[in-house]
Amino acid sequence: MSSASAVEHVKRRLGAKRAGHGGTLDPIATGVLPICLGEATKLAQYLLANDKAYEADLVLGIETDTLDRTGTVTRTCDASHVTRDAIEAALAARRGEHDQLPPMYSAIKQGGVRLYERARAGEEIERTPRRVRIDRLDLLDFNPATAHLRIAIDCSKGTYVRSLVADIGTDLGCGAHMTELRRTRSGVFTLAEAHDLDRMDGVRLIPMTEATRLPRVTVAAEYVPRIRSGLQLAPEVLSVPADVYERFLLLDPAGELVSVAHVEGNKVLYDRVFVP
Structure with missing residues (x-):
């Protein structure tokens, strides 16, 4: 389900006249999506500016055009040489501030057209790197037999985890793509406080004053x-x-x-x- 579809679902279930969200999730992502109702939609732009936290799964040795499992494989590489120490070093090098190139499959507009529309038309255009900040980038799990690993990320707004995963694969010399993504926090909102879209009865609406720092x-x-x-x-x-x-x-x-x-x-x- 897309972020827009999730907003419409909540809007219908709760009978709201207006609704919006505080930060798009990738199509394959799960987790925290702040949804604003009524007057709170005026706060949505400030929620977009919030720092985020994620857990991501990735596979080394396979690259795709979308940088995740939904795309077409563009390159494969033997990743059997990659060690836990090498991964830890690659993650450490990506912490802090750096310039990140947005993926072609993204909703960013360039020349009035969203990048994913150009990508679907077979175009690859020059993009402007954006400054992002990675506060946490830790290895949670690594399976050398399957070249699968899980990482935890705390980052600034505008960070593309798919691009970060691809960059880590490049740093390791074997490429990588993201297979799963879960947003565990968006600003003050955590996964523990989130509600399942299928279980909205009796949901507590958070006051606007508690929605921002x-x-x-x-x-x-x-x-x-x-x-x-x-x-x-x-x-x-x-x-x-x-x-x-x-x-x-x-x-x-x-x-x-x-x-x-x-x-x-x-x-x-x-x-x-x-x-x-």
């Missing part, structure tokens, strides 16, 4: 209607701390979300405003 600022009740009407106010009027440089949540005295905002000059600008 953005700093929180509580404003006096008298300013809430002014914020919702778009009236710009000075940071000191809203008691915004001087050391808050990023986007933050404005909450009313009851703890309800009023706006996602940021400071520009001597004004608080409202990126998103929420109505009760």
Whole structure:
């Protein structure tokens, strides 16, 4: 099931008028997919910016055009020489920040056309590398007999695990492709908190204020209607701390979300405003 199909399923089951998700999953992937309903759809773009965590299975010695098991095999190579020590070294070299080339089979648009559409048409075009950050890259399991391994990844937004797997295969000199992928965390949301799409009865909806790690600022009740009407106010009027440089949540005295905002000059600008 695609991420869009999952959103539509939840929307129908819960009777929501609006719904969106906070980060697309690969077609073969399972795991955490944050879904926003109603006013919470205004938060989706901030969930996209969240760091992610994954577990991925890969097989050494086989490369595919999609970089995963859904694709056509493009090259095979003997991987019997690869040792656990070599894998550990390859993983260590990929930790930290580096430039990653997005796969051709991806939803990124280039020239107004999604890359996967060009790939299906047999095109291979030049792509712009993107800066990504790998905070964790650990070996969980390795079977030398089958050249199968499982890895754990903590990474920044925009990281393509398929591309990371292919890069690891290249570093080991034998190629690789991803066979399974599970997202275990997306921002504050973990797999332990996730609900199966087939078991939605009695599901607890998470309040918007718990959906993000953005700093929180509580404003006096008298300013809430002014914020919702778009009236710009000075940071000191809203008691915004001087050391808050990023986007933050404005909450009313009851703890309800009023706006996602940021400071520009001597004004608080409202990126998103929420109505009760």
